[in-house]
Amino acid sequence: MEKFERDPHTGYLTTGHEWNGIIELNTPVPRIIYVFLIAAVLFSLGYWVLMPTWPLGTTFTKGLLGADQRTAVSQSLKQAALDHATWTNLIEKEGYAQIQGNPQLMETVRTTGRTLFGDNCAACHGREAKGGKGFPNLTTNAWLWGGSPEAIAETIRVGVNSTHPETRTSQMLAFGRDGMLQRPDMENVLAYVLSLSGKTTSDASANQIAAGKTVFATNCASCHGDDAKGKTDVGAPDLTDAVWIYGGDANSVYTTIWGGRQGHMPTWESRLSPLDRKILVLYLIDLRKATP
Amino acid sequence: MQVIATLTRSERQWALIILLVLFALGLALMAAGRNDPLAGHGALVMIAALAAIFAVISGYFTPEPGDERLDHYYDEPSKIGLVLAMAWAAVGMFFGVWVAALLAWPDLTFDAGWASFGRIRPVHTTGVIFGFGGNALIATSFYVMQRTSRARLPDQLSPLFVLFGYNLFCLLAVSGYMMGITQSKEYAEPEWYADIWLVVVWVVYFVIYLRTLARRNEPHIYVANWYYLAFILVVAMLHIVNNLAVPVSFGSAKSYSLFSGVQDAMTQWWYGHNAVAFFLTSGFLGMLYYYMPKRAGRPIYSYRMSIISFWGITFFYMWAGSHHLHYTALPQWVQSLGMTFSIMLLIPSWVSAGNALMTLNGAWHKVRDDAVLRFMMVAAVFYGLTTFEGSFMAIRTVNSLSHYTDWTIGHVHAGTLGWVSMITFGAIYASVPWLWKRPAMYSTQLVETHFWFAIAGTIVYVFAMWNSGIIQGLMWRTYNDSGTLAYSFVDSLIAMHPYYIARTVGGLLFLTGTLVGCYNVWMTIRTAPRTSTTGAEPALAEQPLLQPGE
Numbered sequence: 001m002e003k004f005e006r007d008p009h010t011g012y013l014t015t016g017h018e019w020n021g022i023i024e025l026n027t028p029v030p031r032i033i034y035v036f037l038i039a040a041v042l043f044s045l046g047y048w049v050l051m052p053t054w055p056l057g058t059t060f061t062k063g064l065l066g067a068d069q070r071t072a073v074s075q076s077l078k079q080a081a082l083d084h085a086t087w088t089n090l091i092e093k094e095g096y097a098q099i100q101g102n103p104q105l106m107e108t109v110r111t112t113g114r115t116l117f118g119d120n121c122a123a124c125h126g127r128e129a130k131g132g133k134g135f136p137n138l139t140t141n142a143w144l145w146g147g148s149p150e151a152i153a154e155t156i157r158v159g160v161n162s163t164h165p166e167t168r169t170s171q172m173l174a175f176g177r178d179g180m181l182q183r184p185d186m187e188n189v190l191a192y193v194l195s196l197s198g199k200t201t202s203d204a205s206a207n208q209i210a211a212g213k214t215v216f217a218t219n220c221a222s223c224h225g226d227d228a229k230g231k232t233d234v235g236a237p238d239l240t241d242a243v244w245i246y247g248g249d250a251n252s253v254y255t256t257i258w259g260g261r262q263g264h265m266p267t268w269e270s271r272l273s274p275l276d277r278k279i280l281v282l283y284l285i286d287l288r289k290a291t292p
Numbered sequence: 293m294q295v296i297a298t299l300t301r302s303e304r305q306w307a308l309i310i311l312l313v314l315f316a317l318g319l320a321l322m323a324a325g326r327n328d329p330l331a332g333h334g335a336l337v338m339i340a341a342l343a344a345i346f347a348v349i350s351g352y353f354t355p356e357p358g359d360e361r362l363d364h365y366y367d368e369p370s371k372i373g374l375v376l377a378m379a380w381a382a383v384g385m386f387f388g389v390w391v392a393a394l395l396a397w398p399d400l401t402f403d404a405g406w407a408s409f410g411r412i413r414p415v416h417t418t419g420v421i422f423g424f425g426g427n428a429l430i431a432t433s434f435y436v437m438q439r440t441s442r443a444r445l446p447d448q449l450s451p452l453f454v455l456f457g458y459n460l461f462c463l464l465a466v467s468g469y470m471m472g473i474t475q476s477k478e479y480a481e482p483e484w485y486a487d488i489w490l491v492v493v494w495v496v497y498f499v500i501y502l503r504t505l506a507r508r509n510e511p512h513i514y515v516a517n518w519y520y521l522a523f524i525l526v527v528a529m530l531h532i533v534n535n536l537a538v539p540v541s542f543g544s545a546k547s548y549s550l551f552s553g554v555q556d557a558m559t560q561w562w563y564g565h566n567a568v569a570f571f572l573t574s575g576f577l578g579m580l581y582y583y584m585p586k587r588a589g590r591p592i593y594s595y596r597m598s599i600i601s602f603w604g605i606t607f608f609y610m611w612a613g614s615h616h617l618h619y620t621a622l623p624q625w626v627q628s629l630g631m632t633f634s635i636m637l638l639i640p641s642w643v644s645a646g647n648a649l650m651t652l653n654g655a656w657h658k659v660r661d662d663a664v665l666r667f668m669m670v671a672a673v674f675y676g677l678t679t680f681e682g683s684f685m686a687i688r689t690v691n692s693l694s695h696y697t698d699w700t701i702g703h704v705h706a707g708t709l710g711w712v713s714m715i716t717f718g719a720i721y722a723s724v725p726w727l728w729k730r731p732a733m734y735s736t737q738l739v740e741t742h743f744w745f746a747i748a749g750t751i752v753y754v755f756a757m758w759n760s761g762i763i764q765g766l767m768w769r770t771y772n773d774s775g776t777l778a779y780s781f782v783d784s785l786i787a788m789h790p791y792y793i794a795r796t797v798g799g800l801l802f803l804t805g806t807l808v809g810c811y812n813v814w815m816t817i818r819t820a821p822r823t824s825t826t827g828a829e830p831a832l833a834e835q836p837l838l839q840p841g842e
Binding site: 040 | 590591625628639642653779780
């Protein structure tokens with residue numbers, strides 16, 4: 001039985017039904033709703049006419065504007081390359097020294113290099129390129145593989161212990177684990193290595209250091225050099241300076257000698273263009289100059 | 293076992309048979325998957341089945357309910373469902389706060405694999421969407437459907453099967469993520485066996501709904517039921533299509549989707565966006581259409597607007613999913629379609645929100661005084677805001693700024709916190725006293741407290757994400773004079789940090805409100821009615837099924 005009632009508040013009639021005490025008004029749809037609905041539909045119709053929209057079997061309606069996001073992207077990439085060409089050409093053509101002598105160009109290297117470094121290298125080397133445990137600080141003069149632009153460029157191109165066929169190979173042997181040195185010898189060479197950078201463990205005697213020196217000469221000098229100043233052709237670090245990759249305290253150095261170290265630096269040859277890599281080389285050298 | 297006492301003898305027997313089959317399935321999974329994480333899930337199914345068998349047996353000899361049970365609506369599943377919804381809310385939101393904190397302080401995984409971001413993020417989303425939202429939808433749908441159809445559920449066993457079966461699915465889902473079991477499809481992470489189980493549960497749910505509607509004693513089907521029915525039907529369709537996959541073997545949790553490449557992406561976002569539409573919108577609109585007029589004591593403003601918005605929403609939403617894939621490998625014409633339909637979608641969405649708010653005309657003094665009704669009002673407002681924002685973000689040029697940024701996260705949470713949670717809490721606070729025959733909630737003051745925590749949390753959260761999202765989007769597209777990007781990704785991440793902290797705080801506020809709500813619901817259930825007769829709200833279930841004069 002339908003009971004149409006008038007709602008005293010709005011003045012509209014009900015639909016005459018009731019569900020568990022709920023009733024509905026038969027209020028007409030306000031005109032403004034139709035206006036908006038029609039406007040939205042008209043907008044859509046217009047968009048469909050102008051833009052690619054409806055599928056037609058194996059193709060689709062192309063739209064009057066002929067818009068195509070694929071062409072749009074490749075065009076804007078082409079345009080961007082043209083815009084960049086003013087400075088990218090210079091960087092590609094000129095030698096390192098020449099570029100470094102061009103302050104305006106170096107400014108571009110700094111801004112562009114910072115983002116490139118942030119997106120590709122910062123995860124390991126840190127945002128400021130100051131490194132962290134296991135990852136070298138790139139702002140010092142202590143280069144593992146050489147600090148010339150060419151050497152740095154090569155490190156970035158092939159990486160270290162990477163998948164690149166020409167990769168640089170870095171091998172700090174596991175003297176303890178592989179049984180090449182006995183514990184007393186390791187402790188002696190540890191004392192010697194620490195003494196090189198002016199650190200001594202409290203109980204290290206002069207004898208121990210002297211004994212360590214012999215151990216070093218037979219086992220370590222081949223890579224680290226007779227003076228322990230490192231060799232860039234095998235990536236062996238200078239052990240006499242204050243810069244450490246894996247930590248310079250007795251514990252860390254002992255762990256290094258016992259278990260060896262093989263840092264891994266990816267190859268960027270297939271991931272960054274020669275231009276980007278060159279910018280990074282220039283950026284790093286510039287960064288080192290800027291950092292005291 | 294109180295629930296078992298409501299089952300007839302033959303239903304108890306059927307329950308045992310179903311549970312034995314389930315136990316056997318668990319055993320089979322465990323045997324087949326003995327070299328796979330699948331075995332863990334086999335064991336979980338077995339334990340769940342065993343616990344339920346034990347429960348049925350311990351209640352087996354309680355006296356059967358007589359025919360007088362048919363004079364009342366069957367509310368047992370609604371009661372259990374609401375309690376489960378609150379429990380999932382607490383757990384799901386806790387995980388939400390945790391993942392939020394992880395983004396600000398990444399070390400909070402404590403080096404445990406299961407606690408890594410990629411695993412607990414879906415625990416959060418599944419916990420809140422399916423655990424909290426799904427249980428609330430099932431519970432309220434049974435409640436609303438019976439009353440607005442004046443027909444009792446067809447039997448006692450099948451609704452309980454749906455409820456518990458659904459929760460088993462949720463449990464399989466979240467425990468699986470922590471073990472690393474996932475299809476890697478957003479909001480469709482559970483693997484093939486859990487998906488098949490959900491299909492069984494869902495079909496039973498759909499059949500219950502149809503059977504009850506078929507036996508209704510009202511000449512017309514109320515709007516709320518249109519929405520609930522759309523929710524059940526479309527979710528079934530979405531779930532089945534998007535989860536079509538071939539398992540590596542019956543002994544492996546892993547499966548491969550039937551779709552690949554851009555088709556996979558499109559299927560996934562057709563699913564994903566319609567999950568928002570039919571799970572998080574349609575179902576909850578059903579909720580709104582019952583609880584809001586009921587609580588406000590006002591008629592629905594316009595039946596005609598209900599019709600326009602219902603059909604508009606169901607029709608337009610179906611096309612909108614591709615707006616998640618603007619500027620991708622998806623052909624541009626699909627993107628255009630998604631964008632235009634998303635824009636047209638705004639109109640019926642706002643008609644819905646407007647209809648809800650106009651319904652409150654004449655009851656605004658109640659909104660002021662009654663926090664429960666205020667929850668519902670705020671929900672309608674956020675529904676309107678979020679749908680506007682959604683249509684706006686679907687425009688390709690806007691999307692080029694907002695896509696992949698925290699703006700999307702902000703948008704989603706305006707919807708889920710502001711709209712879905714608010715309407716759910718409103719509905720729960722309204723129905724708990726009705727269901728347990730209490731005069732009111734244990735403490736109206738605590739409802740008020742919950743309201744303010746919830747609104748503060750939502751606002752802090754959403755504003756933090758709007759800011760961070762827009763900053764992020766702008767940083768990613770800023771070029772310096774030389775024409776290269778001005779900021780690295782890490783730079784933008786550092787800029788996000790304060791907002792990530794703010795978001796965590798917002799989430800924590802919201803969670804606190806939810807915990808207050810859990811306590812309040814619990815105390816309402818536990819505290820015996822203060823008056824012997826039922827108070828303010830008449831005990832609906834006690835109305836005769838047939839009203840005189842029909």
